[in-house]
Amino acid sequence: MQSYRKVEVIVGIFVLIGVLSMSWMAIKLGQIGGMGASGYSLKATFADAGGLRVGADVMMAGVSIGRLSSIALNDDSEAAVTLEIQNDVELSTDAIAAVRTKGIIGERYVRMSQGADDEVLTDGDELEETESAINIEDLISKYIFQGKE
Template identity: 40%
Template sequence: MKKGTIEIIVGLFMLVGFAAFGYLALQLGEVRWLTGGNTYLLKAEFDNVSGIKKGASVQVAGVVVGSVEAIELGPENFAVLIMRLQNQVKVPVDSIASVKSQGIIGDKYIQISLGGDEELFNEGDMVTETESAIDIESLISKFAFGSAK
């Protein structure tokens, strides 16, 4: 073989390798501009989201259907969670979002209890029916110091 032919074959082999690597990176990674059409954003307003972190799971009936995209402080000093949910999950307007814990000291997640209303939340709507996190430390201190009723 000529020297130029070997260089062309090696170059083609490298191009195929880079193309395969790029394909795998896009398939395994979270590329929003590729998967953005499969999800939508929904907001929820809480008094307290203690323990919830960006990336925490959002579940319906114990099945992970999304994740927490961001946590912000709203204009009225409420915590606002921005959740990214799968498009096939339709959330009725009478649904309740709750902060739950995986066991006693486990990770926190958002549990959405679906309502029965026919009207559904749209992209970017705010869920106001929420249940905030239970502060175990304050409950224990109230019980320990006798102020629990």
């Protein structure tokens, strides 16, 4: 019976290590729980959010400051997007959100540029200024048809 106690302790340590590994991954990598507690959400509407996905980065000056948490079509046939921004980042009310691409063939992300206003955005506010995704196909076709006219 003494040896069973030992087995119990070792199994306990094993479970502890396993659960620690799980929670480390959850907090550090998945940012489960961490984000919701330390971030605030902003809404933005884009005429074209082509290529954006849930989980996409929100970056300012090349630094990640949050994530895209939801994307849906609103009734005006525009893309309504919710962004989760880290609490320590303050954005002015006239900050600009733009859909951009990392590199030429990289993935889409939301680029934020700071505005000039003194007031800051708080949880649930809507970003007024947005720039839609630049669609390379549209650009190319524009040039082609311009040439024909």
